[in-house]
Amino acid sequence: MGLVRRGWRPRTTGYHADMNWTDEHRDTFETNRQSWDERVDAHWQSAMYQQHVTDLRNGTPCLREYILQDVGPVDGKSLVHLQCHMGMETLSWSMLGATSVGLDFSQPAIDKANQLRDELKLDTRFVCANVYDAPNAIGAANGGAFDIAFVSVGALCWLPDVPRWADVVRQLLKPAGRLYVNEVHPFLDVFDDADNGQQIEVKYAYLDAQPIVFENDGTYASPDAVFEHNQHVYYIHSIGTVINALIDAGFVIDRFTESSECGWPRFKMMEQVGPDDWAFEDKAMCSLPHKYTLMAHVG
Ligand SMILES: C[S@@+](CC[C@H](N)C(=O)[O-])C[C@H]1O[C@@H](n2cnc3c(N)ncnc32)[C@H](O)[C@@H]1O
Numbered sequence: 218m219g220l221v222r223r224g225w226r227p228r229t230t231g232y233h234a235d236m237n238w239t240d241e242h243r244d245t246f247e248t249n250r251q252s253w254d255e256r257v258d259a260h261w262q263s264a265m266y267q268q269h270v271t272d273l274r275n276g277t278p279c280l281r282e283y284i285l286q287d288v289g290p291v292d293g294k295s296l297v298h299l300q301c302h303m304g305m306e307t308l309s310w311s312m313l314g315a316t317s318v319g320l321d322f323s324q325p326a327i328d329k330a331n332q333l334r335d336e337l338k339l340d341t342r343f344v345c346a347n348v349y350d351a352p353n354a355i356g357a358a359n360g361g362a363f364d365i366a367f368v369s370v371g372a373l374c375w376l377p378d379v380p381r382w383a384d385v386v387r388q389l390l391k392p393a394g395r396l397y398v399n400e401v402h403p404f405l406d407v408f409d410d411a412d413n414g415q416q417i418e419v420k421y422a423y424l425d426a427q428p429i430v431f432e433n434d435g436t437y438a439s440p441d442a443v444f445e446h447n448q449h450v451y452y453i454h455s456i457g458t459v460i461n462a463l464i465d466a467g468f469v470i471d472r473f474t475e476s477s478e479c480g481w482p483r484f485k486m487m488e489q490v491g492p493d494d495w496a497f498e499d500k501a502m503c504s505l506p507h508k509y510t511l512m513a514h515v516g
Pocket residue numbers: 246249250253254300301302303304305306320321322323326346347348349369370371372375376
């Protein structure tokens with residue numbers, strides 16, 4: 218991904234989440250939604266997601282082992298998956314016995330999720346809405362409805378306001394409800410490929426980062442795909458921002474883990490080391506954190 222310009226100023230559009238957002242925020246949502254909408258077909262057809270579809274058709278949840286270990290048994294639990302994309306992880310939780318709801322603001326993604334849900338004959342519910350509108354959209358505005366909230370890989374980076382997000386998650390959860398976040402590590406987001414493709418270099422700010430507007434064709438699951446909507450607004454939210462937002466929203470942090478696990482060729486220098494794993498060859502670089510997991514509960 219490459220930075221095209223900073224100091225971005227928004228176009229105004231009609232789309233808005235049901236909260237007090239600035240025009241700039243509304244435009245961010247619209248820009249990102251258009252690019253996500255357009256990527257759904259390519260994602261559905263990609264090897265990465267078709268493998269998940271095959272696994273699900275064979276009755277195998279597409280959740281990594283460490284996630285299953287961390288979250289533990291979900292049989293009989295209610296679970297909300299925020300920014301669920303085409304719902305494959307949400308369907309996996311249903312397969313494992315949870316009563317699951319997946320939410321995403323991309324209607325094409327939700328359509329695919331519903332299609333797969335019907336084929337698999339699961340009772341997962343999918344809702345198309347902005348994550349900030351989740352309590353109303355899901356019908357959980359009058360009190361927490363869920364035992365578990367699940368957020369996974371590439372979610373927070375599209376959100377302009379982490380404290381508001383943390384508050385939304387808390388509203389969705391029952392007393393003592395649990396949050397599990399499996400996310401891209403924001404520290405790695407400060408790096409980008411150098412022009413020669415042989416190195417990575419620091420290109421973006423970590424602390425006090427401004428929204429980054431970048432243009433890129435392709436996607437992580439289908440790098441060669443060509444699209445019309447290629448602009449994205451991306452946020453690097455530091456770990457401190459996320460943790461403090463959760464604490465301020467009333468969460469108790471139970472565990473925070475960093476790992477070098479990377480599920481796609483994030484940088485040109487990376488090599489594929491397993492069916493779903495990419496890594497740097499250099500040992501020290503291998504120790505850079507690509508992912509983090511965070512477990513918290515409503516205090
Ligand atoms: C990287 S994808 C998540 C991928 C998912 N973890 C998976 O493995 O399939 C990010 C998702 O966030 C959704 N999204 C981005 N901003 C959103 C918002 N404000 N409200 C709801 N969904 C949003 C996008 O539509 C997209 O489906």
